[in-house]
Amino acid sequence: MLIILAEPTLTTNFSATETITIVNQSATIDSYLSLDGARVPRQIRRMITPYRIYIERKDAARGMARFYALSIETNLFGEMTLVRRWGRIGTGGRQRVRTHDREHDAVREFLMLLGVKRRRGYLPVVKTGDQA
Structure with a gap:
């Protein structure tokens, strides 16, 4: 004896491909770089x-x-990171990384730290042609 159980079906006016497209367009996207066609947030650019x-x-x-x-720099999650390295010349020194949500905030801290170091006597290094 063969018993067939029928499952309730949802009838729509969409074709199969349109249904798949609608399913893939969710409000919560698991990745900023999704293939769902969602717009990439500004801070990732x-x-x-x-x-x-x-x-x-x-x-x-x-x-x-x-x-x-x-x-x-931009990290893998699209956040702006301010990377600071310091130490004695010729050594690896130390490093500190601070994450910012917006590029504007990272630039503001970058310029503030640069101003502090310039007031303490730090100068940019000028490379000559034979040092390159």
Whole structure:
């Protein structure tokens, strides 16, 4: 004996491909880079200007040779990160990373830290042709 159980079906005016498209367009997207056709949030877009600087402070009388590097980068989650590296010239130094939701906030902190270091005597390093 063969028993067939019928499941309730949903009848729509959409074709199969349209139904799949509607299912894939959810309000909660699990990835900023989804294939659902959703617009990519503004903060994930590439920065217009790359922010990166390397400055040094040297004082032979005090035996001081320090470096300080600042850069703004985008992490894998689309957030802006301010990366600070500092230490004695010739060493790896230390590093601190701070995450910002907006590029504007990261740039503001970048410029504030740069101003503090410039007031303390740090100067940009100028590369000559034979150092490149």
